[in-house]
Amino acid sequence: MKQHIFPILFGFLVLLTWQFSVSFFHIEQWILPSPIQIIDSFWQSRSLIFFHLVPTIFEASIGLIGAIFISIFIAILMERSQVMKKIIYPFLIISQTIPFIILAPLLTLWFGFGLLPKIIIIALVCFFPITINLFDGFQGVDPSILRLLNSMGANQKQIFRLVKWPASLPAFFSGLRIAAAYSILGAVVSEWMGADRGLGILLIRSTKSYLTDRVFAVIGIITILSIVSVLIVEIIARLSIPWHFNKLRVKS
Amino acid sequence: MKKGPKLIIKNLSLSFEESIIRKISLDVNEGEIVSIIGPSGCGKSTLFNVISGILKQDDGVIKIDGLEEKQRQGKFGYMFQEPLLFPWLKVLDNIMLGFEIKGLEKNQVKIEALDLLKKFNLFEYSNFYPNNLSGGMKQKVALLRTIAFNSNILLLDEPFGSLDAITRSSLHLYLLEIWKKLKLSIIFTTHDIREAIFLSDRVYVLSKKPANVADCIKINLPRPRKIADLTSPKFVEMEKKLMSLL
Incomplete structure (x- = not known):
């Protein structure tokens, strides 16, 4: 608990300074609302925010799950064949140089305003960290272990299932943690292009209506949502790879 | 002869x-x-x-x-200087590593592995993960794994x-x-x-x-x-x- 006290204290101090500065300098609410006004605005529009929260979570989850499957597929493909690796790898990097905000209206043009273009954007944002981490995990397996299995006469399939896959899980979860945080952000951005529900669209509407306090409230919710999704990944990781987390030593 | x-x-x-x-x-x-x-x-x-x-x-x-x-x-049975135990498997499962490669029935191999652990004083560590063992213990487990395999x-x-x-x-x-x-x-x-x-x-x-x-x-x-x-x-x-x- 002790290690949490300083960040909490610091955060509190920032909020306090913010609160007092706003009232001290008489800053207009539509330019910068105070923390108390933001909390108040959140409480006022809580049912509205909840109404817009649901589709965002839904899209983010579907997009992330899609990204997981795509990532596993691509990583295994690259692991299995040097040729595939040489073909795919550069395009993986290039895919990350495309500004997704520009891509979003194009996808809307091609796929309409429905769920599909949104999920494609989220998956595009999320798949990269998972793929790269998983692939690095495959590559990072101790060569001595491979030699051991080789001496036992294991085939490639067995080596993959017995060693490469489990050994890469910590790396996979590292990537997934990043992707989980991206997924919420991806969902919000994808909604800017057109949606009737979602935190992204609520954000746009609030900005255009100069409801700056609500903008901040929504930003706060997006932040909390991202943290929660990272925490969920963390919990799943701790449950599925407990060996990675318990490193206490016992002497014989 | x-x-x-x-x-x-x-x-x-x-x-x-x-x-x-x-x-x-x-x-x-x-x-x-x-x-x-x-x-x-x-x-x-x-x-x-x-x-x-x-x-x-x-x-x-x-x-x-x-x-x-x-x-x-x-x-x-080939054993290396490093224990090369799989950190994601408990001691017992590490010892049974070879069963799948050799295409053997899991339950039978499990009985043999437990027997080996009992015979050579590692039974109480069956459910430990390798990360919780000292260097010497790890190498003992690696030795038993080698023997269990061949x-x-x-x-x-x-x-x-x-x-x-x-x-x-x-x-x-x-x-x-x-x-x-x-x-x-x-x-x-x-x-x-x-x-x-x-x-x-x-x-x-x-x-x-x-x-x-x-x-x-x-x-x-x-x-x-x-x-x-x-x-x-x-x-x-x-x-x-x-x-x-x-």
């Missing part, structure tokens, strides 16, 4: 850019512990890689129980090389106990002359690269061996002799 050696290696040679192993011949009798010592980097590990079938020899013959074996993967002939590649002296000597006694109970045939490499003398029936001395058998010394110390033997005059005499050969 006298039985022939368990393992015969004849004129084994391997070269990559340069010659690494040159016409090595050695044999191991049933129930014998044979060690191979030589200057570091002389090709001991490469020799084991060839024997185990990971590398293919350019020339030479390897016979197990009198029969020539060309596909040798899976025919030895106890016909063991290839131990500097198995105690990364352990501290005290742990190492306790592992020596552990290995000898297992060897006696299971009547194993063992070849191991080391660069520690005392270890070689203490454990072996015979010691092969390899020359510098390209590796070749320089000499083979019989160790005439009575068994069972005890820590006290390490300071006996006979032991010291052997040590001097081997030292002069290296």
Whole structure:
């Protein structure tokens, strides 16, 4: 608990300074609302925010799950064949140089305003960290272990299932943690292009209506949502790879 | 009729850019512990890689129980200097690693693995993850895993090389106990002359690269061996002799 006290204290101090500065300098609410006004605005529009929260979570989850499957597929493909690796790898990097905000209206043009273009954007944002981490995990397996299995006469399939896959899980979860945080952000951005529900669209509407306090409230919710999704990944990781987390030593 | 050696290696040679192993011949009798010592980097590990079938020899013959074996993967219990335990598997499952590779029935193998753990005092650690074990314990588990996979002939590649002296000597006694109970045939490499003398029936001395058998010394110390033997005059005499050969 002790290690949490300083960040909490610091955060509190920032909020306090913010609160007092706003009232001290008489800053207009539509330019910068105070923390108390933001909390108040959140409480006022809580049912509205909840109404817009649901589709965002839904899209983010579907997009992330899609990204997981795509990532596993691509990583295994690259692991299995040097040729595939040489073909795919550069395009993986290039895919990350495309500004997704520009891509979003194009996808809307091609796929309409429905769920599909949104999920494609989220998956595009999320798949990269998972793929790269998983692939690095495959590559990072101790060569001595491979030699051991080789001496036992294991085939490639067995080596993959017995060693490469489990050994890469910590790396996979590292990537997934990043992707989980991206997924919420991806969902919000994808909604800017057109949606009737979602935190992204609520954000746009609030900005255009100069409801700056609500903008901040929504930003706060997006932040909390991202943290929660990272925490969920963390919990799943701790449950599925407990060996990675318990490193206490016992002497014989 | 006298039985022939368990393992015969004849004129084994391997070269990559340069010659690494040159016409090595050695044999191991049933129930014998044979060690191979030589200057570091002389090709001991490469020799084991060839024997185990990971590398293919350019020339030479390897016979197990009198029969020539060309596909040798899976025919030895091969253990390395590092324990190479899988951190995601508990001790018991680590020991059972080989079952799937050999295509055996899991439950049967589990009974055998538990039996092995019980017999050699690791039963209480069955459900431990390797990360919770000390270096010496890890190596004990690795040894049992090797035996569980294939106890016909063991290839131990500097198995105690990364352990501290005290742990190492306790592992020596552990290995000898297992060897006696299971009547194993063992070849191991080391660069520690005392270890070689203490454990072996015979010691092969390899020359510098390209590796070749320089000499083979019989160790005439009575068994069972005890820590006290390490300071006996006979032991010291052997040590001097081997030292002069290296």
